[in-house]
Amino acid sequence: MDIASRPSETPENPQTADAAPPPQAPLIIRRQDYLPPAWLVPEIALDFALGLDATHVTAKLNVRRNPDGNGASVLRLNGDQLAPVAVRIDGQAVNDWRLDGPDLLLDLPGEAHQVTIETQLNPAANSQLMGLYASHGMLCTQCEAEGFRRITFFPDRPDVLSTYRVRMSGDKAAFPILLSNGNCEATGEGPDGTHWAEWYDPWPKPCYLFALVAGDLVANHDSFTTRSGREVALNIWVRKGDEGRTQHAMDSLKHSFRWDEEAFGREYDLDLFNVVAVSDFNMGAMENKGLNVFNTRYVLADPDTATDGDYDAIEGVIGHEYFHNWSGNRVTCRDWFQLSLKEGFTVLRDQMFSADMGSPAVKRIEDVRVLRAAQFPEDSGPLAHPIRPDSYQEISNFYTATVYNKGAEVIRMMRTMAGPERFRAGTDLYFDRHDGEAATCEDFVKAIEDGAKLDLTQFRRWYSQAGTPQVSIVADHRDDTLVLNMTQVVPATLNHGGEGQPEKQPVPIPLKLALFDRETGTHRGEQLIVLDQAEQRFVFEGHSRPPIVSINRGFSAPVAIEFERPAKDLVFLAAKDDDAFARYEAMQSLVVRHLIAVVGGNLDERARNAERGAIAEAFGAVLFDPTLDDLMRGELLILPAEGYLAEQFLVADPAAIHAEREALKAWLGDAMKDDWQDLHDRVSAAPYSRDAAARGARKLKTQALAYLAAGAPAEAKTRAIVQYRKADNMTDRQGALMVLAGLDGAEREEALADFHARYAGNALVIDKWFSLQAGSLHPKVLEHVRQLAEHPDFTMNNPNRVRALYMAFAVNAKGFHAASGEGYKIIGDLIRRLDPINPQTAARFVPSLGRWRRIEPKRAAQMRAELERIAAEPSLSRDVLEQVTKSLG
Ligand code: PHE
Ligand code: ZN
Numbered sequence: 001m002d003i004a005s006r007p008s009e010t011p012e013n014p015q016t017a018d019a020a021p022p023p024q025a026p027l028i029i030r031r032q033d034y035l036p037p038a039w040l041v042p043e044i045a046l047d048f049a050l051g052l053d054a055t056h057v058t059a060k061l062n063v064r065r066n067p068d069g070n071g072a073s074v075l076r077l078n079g080d081q082l083a084p085v086a087v088r089i090d091g092q093a094v095n096d097w098r099l100d101g102p103d104l105l106l107d108l109p110g111e112a113h114q115v116t117i118e119t120q121l122n123p124a125a126n127s128q129l130m131g132l133y134a135s136h137g138m139l140c141t142q143c144e145a146e147g148f149r150r151i152t153f154f155p156d157r158p159d160v161l162s163t164y165r166v167r168m169s170g171d172k173a174a175f176p177i178l179l180s181n182g183n184c185e186a187t188g189e190g191p192d193g194t195h196w197a198e199w200y201d202p203w204p205k206p207c208y209l210f211a212l213v214a215g216d217l218v219a220n221h222d223s224f225t226t227r228s229g230r231e232v233a234l235n236i237w238v239r240k241g242d243e244g245r246t247q248h249a250m251d252s253l254k255h256s257f258r259w260d261e262e263a264f265g266r267e268y269d270l271d272l273f274n275v276v277a278v279s280d281f282n283m284g285a286m287e288n289k290g291l292n293v294f295n296t297r298y299v300l301a302d303p304d305t306a307t308d309g310d311y312d313a314i315e316g317v318i319g320h321e322y323f324h325n326w327s328g329n330r331v332t333c334r335d336w337f338q339l340s341l342k343e344g345f346t347v348l349r350d351q352m353f354s355a356d357m358g359s360p361a362v363k364r365i366e367d368v369r370v371l372r373a374a375q376f377p378e379d380s381g382p383l384a385h386p387i388r389p390d391s392y393q394e395i396s397n398f399y400t401a402t403v404y405n406k407g408a409e410v411i412r413m414m415r416t417m418a419g420p421e422r423f424r425a426g427t428d429l430y431f432d433r434h435d436g437e438a439a440t441c442e443d444f445v446k447a448i449e450d451g452a453k454l455d456l457t458q459f460r461r462w463y464s465q466a467g468t469p470q471v472s473i474v475a476d477h478r479d480d481t482l483v484l485n486m487t488q489v490v491p492a493t494l495n496h497g498g499e500g501q502p503e504k505q506p507v508p509i510p511l512k513l514a515l516f517d518r519e520t521g522t523h524r525g526e527q528l529i530v531l532d533q534a535e536q537r538f539v540f541e542g543h544s545r546p547p548i549v550s551i552n553r554g555f556s557a558p559v560a561i562e563f564e565r566p567a568k569d570l571v572f573l574a575a576k577d578d579d580a581f582a583r584y585e586a587m588q589s590l591v592v593r594h595l596i597a598v599v600g601g602n603l604d605e606r607a608r609n610a611e612r613g614a615i616a617e618a619f620g621a622v623l624f625d626p627t628l629d630d631l632m633r634g635e636l637l638i639l640p641a642e643g644y645l646a647e648q649f650l651v652a653d654p655a656a657i658h659a660e661r662e663a664l665k666a667w668l669g670d671a672m673k674d675d676w677q678d679l680h681d682r683v684s685a686a687p688y689s690r691d692a693a694a695r696g697a698r699k700l701k702t703q704a705l706a707y708l709a710a711g712a713p714a715e716a717k718t719r720a721i722v723q724y725r726k727a728d729n730m731t732d733r734q735g736a737l738m739v740l741a742g743l744d745g746a747e748r749e750e751a752l753a754d755f756h757a758r759y760a761g762n763a764l765v766i767d768k769w770f771s772l773q774a775g776s777l778h779p780k781v782l783e784h785v786r787q788l789a790e791h792p793d794f795t796m797n798n799p800n801r802v803r804a805l806y807m808a809f810a811v812n813a814k815g816f817h818a819a820s821g822e823g824y825k826i827i828g829d830l831i832r833r834l835d836p837i838n839p840q841t842a843a844r845f846v847p848s849l850g851r852w853r854r855i856e857p858k859r860a861a862q863m864r865a866e867l868e869r870i871a872a873e874p875s876l877s878r879d880v881l882e883q884v885t886k887s888l889g
Contacts, residue, residue: 048166090114102149139212219236249299279295471487481543677719723736737751
């Protein structure tokens with residue numbers, strides 16, 4: 001709210017045109033201020049003399065005045081913590097360059113020039129992991145969004161596209177493998193044990209897609225023949241010793257190549273595709289042209305060290321980065337406000353891919369669970385923003401669940417309304433029309449509109465409005481007619497972009513619906529209705545009995561629905577709906593309603609027992625339904641997440657939510673003890689395999705243990721330690737350890753010590769060891785987290801390790817929301833200590849504290865105080881400062 005009244009620094013803002021901004025005022029970048037670049041850079045040649053603590057960079061830019069630019073003779077080259085060692089214009093050394101803050105300015109008289117700039121870098125000292133940095137003796141780059149300006153001075157904006165020629169040289173023993181984008185055109189030996197390589201990428205690209213890797217790596221080599229007969233060499237590069245864990249990533253890569261040809265008509269466009277795994281990485285992975293760089297956790301897997309969930313995540317991320325080759329690289333973004341153009345669309349594409357590779361029903365449920373756990377809270381909190389934001393201070397803060405996951409949902413709705421064939425016509429037109437361009441979200445919508453023949457005029461509001469639409473439904477049945485009276489409200493967001501969006505317009509909400517006859521148990525087919533007014537009635541005739549309404553099937557719209565109905569209708573849908581998502585949803589609603597009522601103290605003993613009975617009945621139906629496969633059965637037995645439950649309250653008491661959710665779990669564990677034991681026995685008999693049946697069995701194995709742990713802990717402990725000792729795969733082992741980590745006793749200590757010793761030296765598995773303890777239900781979890789922070793294996797310099805300990809803790813309501821406020825202090829201290837090392841990763845922890853307005857007053861005050869303590873730090877990064885000030889505002 002405060003942000004709304006803070007003056008902007010942009011000169012275009014009339015209120016501030018002549019008032020000097022306060023010294024600490026953040027620079028706000030606005031979408032409306034977009035101007036085309038004054039200068040273009042059609043070609044760049046880069047030369048790297050590589051060294052871990054000293055790398056010399058020579059960049060030759062062929063620049064040309066942009067006919068569509070403002071004609072300015074000054075060329076602005078962005079920099080970040082760089083000093084030019086030398087500057088030449090058309091080969092002549094010049095001294096009249098000037099620095100404007102971090103940027104380099106040059107006056108250029110003509111239409112076209114060659115600008116040469118030399119810079120000197122220290123990759124080993126780069127703890128931010130942006131630009132060129134060192135990781136375990138190798139050198140690698142990360143340039144999205146604004147990391148290229150940490151390598152050389154350059155117009156670091158995605159609408160400046162260049163062809164890249166890259167030469168690199170370095171010690172042959174330290175860096176036997178030298179990689180960059182495109183194709184390797186030449187290699188050779190240099191003096192003093194050095195060697196060099198020259199790479200050329202013929203596809204013009206923005207600098208955020210540049211990459212370079214140099215190190216002692218080994219590869220899994222394979223190839224793929226595209227549908228037009230191009231043979232593409234595929235390499236997955238890893239550190240020596242890791243090559244045995246790359247096959248799943250390679251299989252996923254080949255599946256991705258094939259799938260994009262079939263599903264979207266997209267073929268690969270180079271003869272080479274390299275993937276490199278690095279263990280120090282801020283994000284999941286990066287789609288650099290022809291040279292994807294991955295966090296090791298999304299590449300390395302074998303049954304002993306990776307869970308089934310890890311395998312699925314690898315398949316999804318490999319697909320995601322590969323699909324960016326078209327949605328992101330061939331068609332890129334005009335500016336960073338358009339980020340969802342590539343990310344929302346590519347998430348949709350990776351979701352469709354994973355669905356096709358496995359179970360579409362289970363995949364849809366998982367995607368909705370992620371959306372509700374991560375994006376719904378964001379959309380209702382102080383950092384809410386539209387999928388196409390209007391302003392930002394630090395773009396790294398906008399790689400969010402909103403831009404990614406809600407962005408995917410918005411495009412999915414277009415597909416639902418158009419149908420798959422017409423949607424495909426729309427995406428074909430989009431790729432055709434904008435190939436080689438830096439495009440906008442508007443370009444995408446227009447292409448779908450033209451190609452799929454849809455009117456998206458009103459639909460565009462999904463791009464400009466923040467907030468999750470709230471739909472209320474009241475059913476009215478008379479004679480043989482059902483009337484659904486619906487309303488929609490998009491909640492006001494007062495903070496977004498500094499201006500707020502106090503008033504919202506209705507959006508088109510496509511709802512898939514089926515009406516079940518409560519006697520025959522059947523329906524007459526699924527229909528699609530579109531709620532596009534604030535209030536609307538939908539009339540359905542020919543129903544002599546009031547039908548059971550199955551709505552938002554497949555989660556056809558990313559909205560919250562309020563719909564009062566008898567528990568027996570939900571029990572019916574949970575047991576019988578033919579839409580898998582709707583079945584899951586009925587199950588969730590049953591539990592959510594119950595927990596809201598008990599947390600609110602609105603149920604007496606009798607009513608509570610009756611509701612628990614209904615839930616147990618639905619659980620029983622799921623356990624014994626022979627038509628369900630175990631993967632799906634596992635989904636239906638998951639209780640709603642605490643974060644999602646908290647969303648149901650205007651002001652939530654996280655301790656009460658946690659306690660009541662655990663109480664229900666314990667009741668189900670005890671009341672259905674025999675069922676859980678039988679289930680655990682049945683699924684424990686299945687031998688290890690990667691097929692769906694065996695994966696389903698493993699999913700249920702740990703779920704049965706978790707319910708038993710809540711309701712019959714002694715029984716659970718015995719079973720868990722046996723499961724741990726007998727485990728021949730990480731899914732079973734981690735599941736058993738997760739359950740043991742929450743229980744006291746010798747079994748816990750035995751398993752934790754064994755796990756640590758068994759996997760010593762395997763960073764990804766040691767990450768799990770940290771996470772399991774930090775996320776555990778153990779009463780002493782706070783103490784454990786403090787001790788783990790002092791463990792010799794803990795380091796602030798590796799983002800995976802930091803996240804393993806502290807993200808797991810920040811989502812563990814039991815520890816994070818401890819009444820003492822200690823949990824908040826742990827995260828506050830972390831942010832303050834991590835910010836000077838790695839601001840991007842530090843800023844990702846702020847939202848957990850930022851939700852204070854939606855938490856009960858005592859804890860809200862503690863959370864706020866923690867944010868204020870962070871805000872009081874003298875030199876915060878732009879990343880953390882933006883998130884903290886918006887959260888306090
Ligand atoms: N563009 C990456 C993706 O595929 C994410 C990313 C952003 C990676 C910024 C690194 C830095 O989603
Ligand atoms: Zn992406």
